[in-house]
Amino acid sequence: MALVTLKNLSFTYPNGYTKALSDISLTIESGAFVTLMGATGSGKSTLLRLLKPELRQNGNITGTALFDGEEITKLSPRDSARRIGYVAQNPDEQLVTDKVWHELAFTLENLGYKRADIARRVGETAAYFDLEPLMERDTSTLSGGEKQLLNLAAVMAADPELLLLDEPTAQLDPIAAARFIDTIHRLNRETGVTVLICEHRTEELFPLSDRVIILDHGQLTFDDIPRKVAESIGCDSPYTSFLPTAARIFHQVSGRGEIPLTVREGQRFIARYGNSVRSLSEPKPSDKNEIALSMKNIRFRYDRNGADILSDLDLTVYSGEVFALLGANGAGKSTMAAVAAGLRKPYYGKVALFSKPLKDYKNGSLYQHNLSLLPQDAESVFIRETVKEELKGCEHILDSLPFDLSPLSARHPYDLSGGERQLVALCKALSTDPRLLIMDEPSKGLDANAKALLIQVIGQLKSDGVTVLLITHDTEFAALCADRCALFAQGRIAAADTTERFLSGNRFYTTAASRITRARYDGAYTAHRAARLIEENGGMR
Amino acid sequence: MRFTQLNPFAVTVYYVCILAVTMFSMNPFLLCIALVTSVLSAVLTHTANRKNHLFSLAVFVVAAALNPIFVHKGLTVLFYFNGNPVTLEATLYGLSAAMMLTSALYRLRDLSKALTSDKVLYLFGRFSPKLALLLSMTLRFVSLLRVRWRRIQDSQKALGLYDDGNLIDAVRGRARVLSILITWTLENGIVTAESMESRGYNSGRRTSYAVYRVHAADVLFILVCLSLTALTAAGIWQSKAVYYPEFDMRLFSPWGLAGAAAFTLLSVLPLIINIKEAIRWRLLLSKT
Numbered sequence: 084m085a086l087v088t089l090k091n092l093s094f095t096y097p098n099g100y101t102k103a104l105s106d107i108s109l110t111i112e113s114g115a116f117v118t119l120m121g122a123t124g125s126g127k128s129t130l131l132r133l134l135k136p137e138l139r140q141n142g143n144i145t146g147t148a149l150f151d152g153e154e155i156t157k158l159s160p161r162d163s164a165r166r167i168g169y170v171a172q173n174p175d176e177q178l179v180t181d182k183v184w185h186e187l188a189f190t191l192e193n194l195g196y197k198r199a200d201i202a203r204r205v206g207e208t209a210a211y212f213d214l215e216p217l218m219e220r221d222t223s224t225l226s227g228g229e230k231q232l233l234n235l236a237a238v239m240a241a242d243p244e245l246l247l248l249d250e251p252t253a254q255l256d257p258i259a260a261a262r263f264i265d266t267i268h269r270l271n272r273e274t275g276v277t278v279l280i281c282e283h284r285t286e287e288l289f290p291l292s293d294r295v296i297i298l299d300h301g302q303l304t305f306d307d308i309p310r311k312v313a314e315s316i317g318c319d320s321p322y323t324s325f326l327p328t329a330a331r332i333f334h335q336v337s338g339r340g341e342i343p344l345t346v347r348e349g350q351r352f353i354a355r356y357g358n359s360v361r362s363l364s365e366p367k368p369s370d371k372n373e374i375a376l377s378m379k380n381i382r383f384r385y386d387r388n389g390a391d392i393l394s395d396l397d398l399t400v401y402s403g404e405v406f407a408l409l410g411a412n413g414a415g416k417s418t419m420a421a422v423a424a425g426l427r428k429p430y431y432g433k434v435a436l437f438s439k440p441l442k443d444y445k446n447g448s449l450y451q452h453n454l455s456l457l458p459q460d461a462e463s464v465f466i467r468e469t470v471k472e473e474l475k476g477c478e479h480i481l482d483s484l485p486f487d488l489s490p491l492s493a494r495h496p497y498d499l500s501g502g503e504r505q506l507v508a509l510c511k512a513l514s515t516d517p518r519l520l521i522m523d524e525p526s527k528g529l530d531a532n533a534k535a536l537l538i539q540v541i542g543q544l545k546s547d548g549v550t551v552l553l554i555t556h557d558t559e560f561a562a563l564c565a566d567r568c569a570l571f572a573q574g575r576i577a578a579a580d581t582t583e584r585f586l587s588g589n590r591f592y593t594t595a596a597s598r599i600t601r602a603r604y605d606g607a608y609t610a611h612r613a614a615r616l617i618e619e620n621g622g623m624r
Numbered sequence: 625m626r627f628t629q630l631n632p633f634a635v636t637v638y639y640v641c642i643l644a645v646t647m648f649s650m651n652p653f654l655l656c657i658a659l660v661t662s663v664l665s666a667v668l669t670h671t672a673n674r675k676n677h678l679f680s681l682a683v684f685v686v687a688a689a690l691n692p693i694f695v696h697k698g699l700t701v702l703f704y705f706n707g708n709p710v711t712l713e714a715t716l717y718g719l720s721a722a723m724m725l726t727s728a729l730y731r732l733r734d735l736s737k738a739l740t741s742d743k744v745l746y747l748f749g750r751f752s753p754k755l756a757l758l759l760s761m762t763l764r765f766v767s768l769l770r771v772r773w774r775r776i777q778d779s780q781k782a783l784g785l786y787d788d789g790n791l792i793d794a795v796r797g798r799a800r801v802l803s804i805l806i807t808w809t810l811e812n813g814i815v816t817a818e819s820m821e822s823r824g825y826n827s828g829r830r831t832s833y834a835v836y837r838v839h840a841a842d843v844l845f846i847l848v849c850l851s852l853t854a855l856t857a858a859g860i861w862q863s864k865a866v867y868y869p870e871f872d873m874r875l876f877s878p879w880g881l882a883g884a885a886a887f888t889l890l891s892v893l894p895l896i897i898n899i900k901e902a903i904r905w906r907l908l909l910s911k912t
Contacts (some may be wrong), residue, residue, distance in 0.1 A: 135822055137822050160828075161824055173815055177816065178816075178819075179816060180760040180761060181742075181767070182742050185833070190824055191833065192832060193823060193825050193830055195828055221767065447784060456778075459775075460808075462804070464779055464780075465804065465807070466800060
């Protein structure tokens with residue numbers, strides 16, 4: 084039975100000439116798990132919002148959208164709240180109340196349920212989502228992954244029939260994201276709730292979806308089962324970045340047979356090829372340069388009676404390298420960045436920048452021509468009304484960077500997409516000509532294109548002689564741009580090594596490509612490197 | 625059941641009673657009881673640390689000293705200070721005021737520890753579910769804003785835009801942080817509003833969920849509280865203290881004594897409940 088039916092649905096923004104959505108027709112069966120993909124601005128959020136009457140944007144809609152056989156706009160606010168659940172990208176902003184138990188009860192309170200009924204629903208929801216130990220906590224003390232799980236649980240407490248998710252894992256680290264997607268999948272299997280999810284992170288989603296829909300400039304370009312979609316998207320298609328790594332390797336080596344989607348299928352697929360050449364021959368990295376940043380025996384805590392956030396941390400970053408510090412969200416990576424940038428003082432240990440202790444940089448000279456920090460939230464950087472005013476004083480940077488921000492100059496910084504915001508903030512961070520740039524989660528919430536551009540920018544900075552310290556949870560991102568990587572765990576650096584050795588050595592905290600190939604090849608930690616190795620081994624055996 | 629496990633309504637009634645008696649009576653005998661019992665309960669329930677105690681002591685000393693220095697009413701002159709008479713009556717009045725202030729401070733600190741945010745919410749939720757929600761959202765915002773303020777300050781500083789060098793720069797820097805904070809919060813407020821609306825806020829009558837229930841013990845506790853307060857009030861009425869021109873108080877009238885006894889009992893009521901609980905717990909443990 085079709086739960087959602089869209090017929091020739093088009094949508095135009097009030098000021099826009101181009102259609103945000105044009106002529107979309109599709110049906111979603113009850114109980115289906117459907118993944119919606121598309122680049123930023125492809126209209127996927129708009130489509131999702133059209134399915135929730137309260138969130139419809141102003142604009143001109145033509146065509147019909149039916150929910151359970153009825154026009155969606157005819158749903159009363161109460162019915163819409165109960166029957167259609169919606170979870171958005173930002174874990175923080177969706178929370179309404181201060182306590183976890185109250186957040187779970189919020190929808191039910193709004194729907195006017197009796198206290199005893201709310202108590203029962205809240206209790207069973209907490210148990211299902213494993214939130215019991217957190218019930219009395221303040222919502223502000225939860226980690227990003229826990230917050231997003233709470234948002235999901237709070238929506239599911241009302242027992243909706245349709246669950247709409249708009250990039251719910253964009254802000255989460257890979258492990259929290261995988262857990263979130265698992266939870267959705269389990270909900271779909273065990274309660275039969277229909278799921279429509281928009282995501283950039285497709286590695287886990289692609290194989291477990293019933294159907295994959297791809298939107299491009301408001302048009303439906305693919306709508307099929309995942310394997311069919313993966314087969315039809317070729318190697319050089321603009322949609323290649325939506326494919327899981329296994330499928331990308333398959334296309335790059337022009338594989339034959341059934342296309343692999345998961346890591347396990349990928350492993351089976353590459354087993355068909357020889358492995359007499361186990362690793363790529365590459366020029367040896369040059370000798371170690373001058374030390375850019377050195378942190379020795381750092382101990383830090385926020386609170387005198389609290390636990391150490393950094394405990395006996397040692398870190399050395401060499402001049403001219405791109406160093407990636409990986410680790411889960413909430414482990415203290417950002418605190419480490421703040422200590423490295425002189426914003427927090429450790430109670431023990433020494434921090435030195437270019438062999439000079441941080442405290443010897445007087446009168447703010449540390450932040451002029453020496454060190455700059457690109458913070459996690461680009462919002463915390465913006466002061467002005469337009470991008471042009473925001474970038475005053477950065478003109479000398481703009482020419483050397485491989486992108487053009489001039490088309491955006493009249494816009495308000497908040498009206499930019501996540502990727503564009505990040506670039507504007509980056510220009511501001513570079514305006515002081517730093518020798519060391521610390522970037523805190525630069526790839527958070529970016530789509531594939533924005534990430535590719537960011538990687539290009541980091542490459543450019545490196546060739547200009549800027550040392551870059553990346554703080555990130557995104558292993559795929561680090562694999563593409565870092566020279567060395569380290570894992571941050573339990574307040575210290577667990578392992579620092581070259582990117583190749585680091586990613587090949589790790590089992591869990593590594594890229595999908597490395598997991599697919601690690602038994603047969605060394606250092607094939609990106610799809611591209613894996614494909615090159617297969618070709619060096621002579622392709623199909 | 626421990627005192628703080630009583631229904632929040634009962635806890636509130638208790639503190640209203642005790643604060644009312646403490647603040648509206650200038651009876652030195654009662655205030656003495658109030659001070660001793662409030663310090664005792666703060667020590668026994670660990671609601672105050674050493675810093676808090678020192679602060680209270682300072683308040684006490686200052687409050688007690690101010691009155692005799694500036695007020696020269698009263699007949700019994702003790703000595704002359706800067707050519708002004710320091711009287712026994714003014715000293716006594718100062719001491720009473722200091723006791724009142726200090727014990728009220730201790731009780732208010734206890735109250736803020738006993739009534740956590742979700743209990744306050746429950747109290748309001750009974751009368752207005754909307755007000756309760758507003759309060760809950762405000763509480764969430766306070767911690768959110770605190771975190772954000774810190775983040776903005778950090779990022780502005782690390783971009784070399786924030787300078788604590790001189791006062792004008794520091795003020796300018798703070799103003800900029802505030803302006804960013806407001807823009808950021810307002811912009812993102814839209815997401816919160818959407819989240820509320822998509823979850824049925826304003827779709828009709830709202831209920832308020834809470835995890836507290838009313839037990840017979842709560843009702844009993846409130847009744848005891850109110851009757852002890854009534855008795856104390858009667859006692860105060862009958863044995864009013866007069867400070868000027870000469871100190872006079874009919875302390876040992878039967879009503880006065882009864883009031884004092886009632887007030888003592890009221891003051892240690894939470895301690896009695898907690899001790900009873902502790903004994904019962906011991907007994908339970910010894911049985912197993």
